[in-house]
Amino acid sequence: MYAVELRGISKKFGDILANDNIDLAIKKGEIHCLLGENGAGKTTLMKILFGLYSKDSGSIFINNQEINIDSPRKAIDLGISMIHQHFMLVNRFTVTENIIAGEEPSKGIFIDEKEALKRVEEIAGRYNLRINPTAVIEDISVGEQQRVEIIKALYRKAEILILDEPTAVLTPQETEELFQVMRELKNDGKTIIFITHKLKETMAISDRVTILRNGKKAGTVNTAETDPVQLARMMVGRDVLLQVEKSEREKNNVIFEVKDLSLKNVSSNLSLKNVNFQIEKGEILGLAGVEGNGQLELEEAIMGLRPIEKGTFILNGRDISSFSTREKRNTGMAYIPSDRLKRGLIESFTIEENVMLGSEWKPPFAKRGIIDEDKIKEYTEKIIKEFDIKCSSTKARVSELSGGNQQKLLIGRELLADPEFILASQPTRGVDVGAVEYIHNLLLQLRDRGKGILLISAELDELRSLSDRIMVIYEGRIVAEGRTEDFTEEELGLLMAGQEVEVLQS
Numbered sequence: 340m341y342a343v344e345l346r347g348i349s350k351k352f353g354d355i356l357a358n359d360n361i362d363l364a365i366k367k368g369e370i371h372c373l374l375g376e377n378g379a380g381k382t383t384l385m386k387i388l389f390g391l392y393s394k395d396s397g398s399i400f401i402n403n404q405e406i407n408i409d410s411p412r413k414a415i416d417l418g419i420s421m422i423h424q425h426f427m428l429v430n431r432f433t434v435t436e437n438i439i440a441g442e443e444p445s446k447g448i449f450i451d452e453k454e455a456l457k458r459v460e461e462i463a464g465r466y467n468l469r470i471n472p473t474a475v476i477e478d479i480s481v482g483e484q485q486r487v488e489i490i491k492a493l494y495r496k497a498e499i500l501i502l503d504e505p506t507a508v509l510t511p512q513e514t515e516e517l518f519q520v521m522r523e524l525k526n527d528g529k530t531i532i533f534i535t536h537k538l539k540e541t542m543a544i545s546d547r548v549t550i551l552r553n554g555k556k557a558g559t560v561n562t563a564e565t566d567p568v569q570l571a572r573m574m575v576g577r578d579v580l581l582q583v584e585k586s587e588r589e590k591n592n593v594i595f596e597v598k599d600l601s602l603k604n605v606s607s608n609l610s611l612k613n614v615n616f617q618i619e620k621g622e623i624l625g626l627a628g629v630e631g632n633g634q635l636e637l638e639e640a641i642m643g644l645r646p647i648e649k650g651t652f653i654l655n656g657r658d659i660s661s662f663s664t665r666e667k668r669n670t671g672m673a674y675i676p677s678d679r680l681k682r683g684l685i686e687s688f689t690i691e692e693n694v695m696l697g698s699e700w701k702p703p704f705a706k707r708g709i710i711d712e713d714k715i716k717e718y719t720e721k722i723i724k725e726f727d728i729k730c731s732s733t734k735a736r737v738s739e740l741s742g743g744n745q746q747k748l749l750i751g752r753e754l755l756a757d758p759e760f761i762l763a764s765q766p767t768r769g770v771d772v773g774a775v776e777y778i779h780n781l782l783l784q785l786r787d788r789g790k791g792i793l794l795i796s797a798e799l800d801e802l803r804s805l806s807d808r809i810m811v812i813y814e815g816r817i818v819a820e821g822r823t824e825d826f827t828e829e830e831l832g833l834l835m836a837g838q839e840v841e842v843l844q845s
Contacts, residue, residue: 341403342367342499342530343388348397350383355731357383359554360397365499367402370521370531372541372562375551376574376771377743378729381534384551385501388532389421390414401499420492421501424742426484430477434470435459438491462493466523480631482513489520499530504742506540507768509797512629512836518544536574536743536771538567539800550574575773583779583804586787591620593653594791595760597641600650604636611636611815614650618760618791623782625806625823626795629835633815634795635677638764641793642674643667644682654760665697671759675750675766677795679742683749686738690730693737694719694752722751726777743770754781761785764795779805799828813837 343365350358358380365371373381386392388399390408399406401417408414414421428437435455444454459472468486476484485505492500502521506514521531521544535541541548542562550557550573557573572578600614611633618624628634639645641652643664652660659667668674676682684693695704695715703714719733726747730740737745750766763782767775782805786792796802802809803823811819811834819826819834826834 344400346398369546372545372548373534377741379551380554418498420497422488424504435472501532503534593617594620596653598651602647620789623792625802625809628812673753673758673761675763677764726751761792
């Protein structure tokens with residue numbers, strides 16, 4: 340029996356056909372992956388199922404009954420819930436207040452707080468969703484916030500859960516915890532639709548996979564009867580190199596150095612303590628760690644976005660510690676931030692405006708103080724073509740792009756400027772397998788041309804594949820450093836969790 344069946348669903352936004360006559364059948368009690376590149380139409384299709392978008396044509400069947408879902412309220416009443424990439428939580432409310440909002444149990448004219456707490460604890464315990472019901476949202480981790488969203492859906496008696504790129508903001512450990520929760524939900528008869536572009540996760544968690552490509556259905560396969568190579572081919576329409584080839588490197592001059600860096604983040608109470616490292620020309624140094632252990636503070640300190648207590652930054656033998664962010668970029672630094680919308684792009688600006696951001700008065704974008712519109716358009720079109728950014732035009736606003744296409748735009752702007760040193764924090768977060776392949780190869784090409792790269796990533800596979808050396812950060816300290824081949828994945832995991840540090844510390 341099918342819990343969900345979509346027949347001939349089409350949806351157009353202006354000239355872009357986001358969904359083109361798509362058929363999709365989800366069995367009751369299965370984990371079904373909806374796989375595809377960014378802009379393939381995955382989230383649009385699920386927003387139609389959840390009532391956030393209206394379909395242009397086609398039919399929706401829930402438990403074999405044709406239904407017109409014209410609002411999220413209707414979807415929730417039908418037992419459908421959608422957990423979005425960006426959580427819909429009120430930061431200053433407690434966990435319980437967020438979960439019961441709009442569905443509060445009452446005792447006369449008052450909210451029955453004891454009953455609310457009891458229900459939340461029952462759901463959390465049943466599915467092993469570890470959470471403190473009285474904690475304030477802004478004080479808990481991203482992984483815990485996601486658990487709150489799942490409990491909120493179950494509190495509303497959801498039988499069909501749509502998870503939109505749920506691992507995009509999670510560490511490897513949190514991802515495994517989420518998968519365990521998904522298995523518990525499946526065992527209880529829930530139906531899960533898992534939107535993703537990650538092949539490894541698809542193979543690890545799904546029963547069946549439907550692949551979308553350019554708004555069309557490319558096929559549905561049983562996970563047990565496929566492999567990552569076939570899935571990648573169906574996603575992008577060509578063979579994709581899933582493992583990068585890295586050339587041998589020789590010792591070289593130091594291009595970037597951090598000396599005795601210390602600072603305190605008052606809001607999170609996390610300190611960086613005497614951080615020291617060097618990066619040579621033609622080297623990728625990877626930074627591994629569970630999110631929240633100082634990666635963001637290090638990233639912001641290097642780029643001059645966070646004040647430091649002490650420490651020195653040296654680029655090509657020059658002390659740049661006192662330089663502003665703009666001055667650092669002008670010395671040949673490129674910056675791919677971990678949060679593209681907070682520190683990289685301006686959503687309300689056009690693609691062209693974001694491409695020239697910070698460089699609007701320099702060649703090739705300006706001559707004698709006059710902006711050259713043709714040059715800007717030409718350069719933007721080059722980035723769009725090389726990075727396969729799906730957009731309506733160079734004048735489209737960045738807010739109109741999918742998250743993955745925003746990331747490709749940011750990376751294109753930073754890396755095509757031929758920098759000397761690249762700070763790349765989560766460079767492939769939220770991008771599809773074809774773009775990951777391109778970005779990885781581009782970073783390796785820059786390495787082979789003698790550039791220095793600090794790669795901060797939550798993806799251990801990415802770090803182990805690209806890095807020449809790896810550092811591990813734990814509670815603001817570098818607890819281990821060595822050649823990539825000196826660490827097993829298990830050892831890195833232990834170090835990231837703060838275990839066996841004394842034994843393995845270098």
